[in-house]
Amino acid sequence: SQQGEEDPQALSIQEGENATMNCSYKTSINNLQWYRQNSGRGLVHLILIRSNEREKHSGRLRVTLDTSKKSSSLLITASRAADTASYFCATQAALEYGNKLVFGAGTILRVKS
């Protein structure tokens, strides 16, 4: 079963607006990661936040993590048409032998120009 669940399933905004996507998970994690997938392409790693971190920034991306609520959010500021893609959160429980990422179903973001 999936660990992460994204909300909303789909989001449509105008260029220049901010986009916020949320992810909830069920069990304890070592870290949570966000990936982007452009149509017909593989996933690209965006940002990783560890369980002892609360907020992280990378360019126009801001990720927050609330381990007490088992949730994370990805904020894309000043969105561009090129940000149109699917966004996935993925959780990693522990760095054990053969540890794995568990992905959510994703949020489809459409940025209209």
Place this chain on the structure above:
Amino acid sequence: DAGITQSPRHKVTETGTPVTLRCHQTENHRYMYWYRQDPGHGLRLIHYSYGVKDTDKGEVSDGYSVSRSKTEDFLLTLESATSSQTSVYFCAIGERGEKAETQYFGPGTRLLVL
């Protein structure tokens, strides 16, 4: 997609036939993964490898087998393809950093089983 290739990129096959998908990396990463992606399910792990000849099952391994005889190659085999295995298959490689691992994905293989 740099450093990871998948072949074939597209394949149409018939139910009951064997199919092998290949993942090739030039990054010398130890960890390799096979996922399938279906609408509404995100990515689900099929099998993974943590070294040459070292593999283990993922979440949806039934009907699939894998082999890794070299660091750079990870093969996924559908012994007898079924229509439920129609999907997009992604290979990924893992980079183990300090207390965390990120993954890098190939371009995917679209498989249609008729």
